[in-house]
Amino acid sequence: MFSLLSLFFIISLSIVVLKNSRRLVNGLFFLLTIILDLWIFGSFMMISSTYDNQIVFWDRFVYAAVVFWPSLQYHFSLAVTYTDRQRRNLLAFAYTFSFIFLFLSQTDLFVQGIFHYAWGAHTKAQFLHNFFIGAFIFYAVLFFYNLIKKYKSEMSALEKKRLTYYIIGFLVLDVIGGTAFLPAYSIPFYPIFLATPLIFSLVITYAIVYFGLMDIKLIIRRSLVYFFSVISLLVPAYIVISYVYIFHPFYSAPAFVILFFISITLFPRTKGYFYRFSNKYLFSSLYDFNELIYNLNNRLRASLDIKQIFESTIDILLQAFHSQGIAVLYYEEKTGYWTILYNVGFNFDSNKIDLQYATMRKLLIAGKPLDLGRLRNTPPLADKRVLTYLKKINAEILVPVNVEQKKLSSLLIFGPKESEEAYNHNDIRVLESIASEIGISLENALLYRSVTKFNLKLRNEIVKATKKLKEQNESLKQLDKAKDEFIGIASHQLRTPLTGIRWLAELLLKNKEHNLNDKQLNFLRQLNESNQKMIRLVSDLLDVSHIETGRKFDINKDYFYIGDAISEVLKENVFLISTKKLKIINKIPSDLNVWGDREKIKQVWQNLISNATKYSHNNSEIELSFKKDREKQLIFCVRDYGIGIPAEQHDKIFTKFFRANNASLQDGEGTGLGLYIAREIIRAHTGEVWFESVPQKGTRFYFSLPLLTVKKDKKITKITKKKTK
């Protein structure tokens, strides 16, 4: 019974170990368990055999395996204590010895004859068997020597515990298991050695579970969780079923169905509970590697804030590892101290920690997480005080976070896990991967911080500059307003005396008493003309000031015959027209009805026609025309064959007080306000003014007025009808 249980445990242990055969220790341990399997199996067969030849066969079978025990065990001790390099010769000798005895054990010089005793039988040891026992003891002693030596020099409490379990496990095997040799020397002894693998595997399993021995966890963890979940559901269910069956047999079938469904529904919750339980108290590494990395990446990507980067990371890591402490130290280059960005569970004596930067860099030169518990030998030149300090605060893992090509910038420090389990290979891998991710995020955050700082500075500058500009703008606006008001008032005030001159000159020009000679009358006319110009200028300035002060125009819209307004304008300009012998071709019908401010539109015509007249060559033509544009607007055109507008001045022509070069030569008195005012008037009617001009060929000025109403003009209605058809 014992032997079978032992066998079962040893087989499952070997499978588990094989699953994690990454390291030499694991491989060796696997081979050792195989030997144990063969040993127990062979011994069991030998004890239960009745024929002599069977006994000899199984015993030789056992020896074929056991001869490798001393060498493998010794090799294992070297692997565990990391001293394999210095002991090559002894190891080579051990293996050679094992292979020689593999052959020798099958000869009669090794075992011969049968010793029967109360609880079984064994072959009798011969001459060569003594050498084997000697080697067995020699290497067992060396094995324990290695382990104990390592135990004494070991700093990490965790590693010490691991070594303790190895020592206990192997001591049980070698001492109690060693009793299996006694019958060979004709000493009857109860075969308790058959139970040793059971004890051994229990001890090692315990160590595996609690201290992460040899990085195995998956199978044990899952199977235990499932096992307990199923048991905790099955046992009550069984009790209930039994109860129902005994006392209410009639209801047993429906009760079974109901219980079945209850169990099915409860299973995930139970499983979850056991997972959490085991997470907290048994295995800290119950997390999905990929999911953890994915979550962390998501969190890291979401933030550009240094503190937040670490906080979100640590939150996840705490959930995964259940560490007793996690801290983040950030190296301040200016001060040379490490600042604690985040700390749970560690007892730092101050907020700024003095860990020599050079030493830290040396310790973490590989850029990988450093397991202080497994630190074999401290790198040379390392400052011992740093290690002492880290040990004092009970740090177990140091994770370097590098930025900008391997520059150590931060440290993640992890304390032991709550379960006291060691950090396993997976944990270290996670931490390594996280460290590089954090490094990238940190780099981004630092970059962002400097950009933000710069932006802030820039923004302050802009705010300052804007404020200054605003103030300047405000004072300019006030100045401008004052100017406009001044122009307005001045223009008003100017108008009255100008009107006085106008009317008085007019009265004089009538020459009722006939006492003025031609010369005097001529002077009077010139005076009047000059005065008229002045009045127009004042009027224009008043308009401009109205536009500029935002009052725009007082537009009094109504229907009016635009042709009549044009005729009036032509009459007012008749003097210059006849002087220059200009031919006016007016294609605009007198009864064309338009919606707008008659006086203002007339002013536009006045400005356009007087310009056309002024800049026309003598004896040329001026053409006034209109067309309808898509039923939406009327487009009027004033065309002259005059000096034109130089191309480079086209974009300035509507600018206030602007006058084209050639215009000033032609007419020295213009104000440069006419086109500006004309455009403002047309825009106030939601129309537009534009032009086409070729120097020395002439200019076409256009303006549009929106078409809002039914026209009295027959021609237009006709066109409209045609189009609507």
Next chain:
Amino acid sequence: MPSTPKKILIVEDDRILASALRAGLEEEGFEVVETHDGLEGLAAAKKYLPDLTLCDISMPKMDGLTMLEQIRQTTWGQYLTVMMLTNLNDKENISLALKNYAFRYFVKSDWDLSQIIQEIKKELKVK
């Protein structure tokens, strides 16, 4: 020349403009009464009941629009013909004047004296 000359009241604070208007109108045979502020104008209007009143807007003591308003509130003044004559050509003034049945609204500087007289003649049907 009409047999009975039409009476025209001028209310204009600028003496030069007032006298120019008076001269122009008298030359055309009108009987002219010249006043220089709103109060004077109101009194003269009541006294003479002119056929037509030419009234400035901005004047001392009483402005033209107030004067017009007061004239319109009297029984005698309801149907008096009043032409506003001003240099203030903004919307509010125009609409105020028209509200009180000013017959016309002239922007002084835009008009020749002869044009204004022409308009007056047209209104009073004088040839």
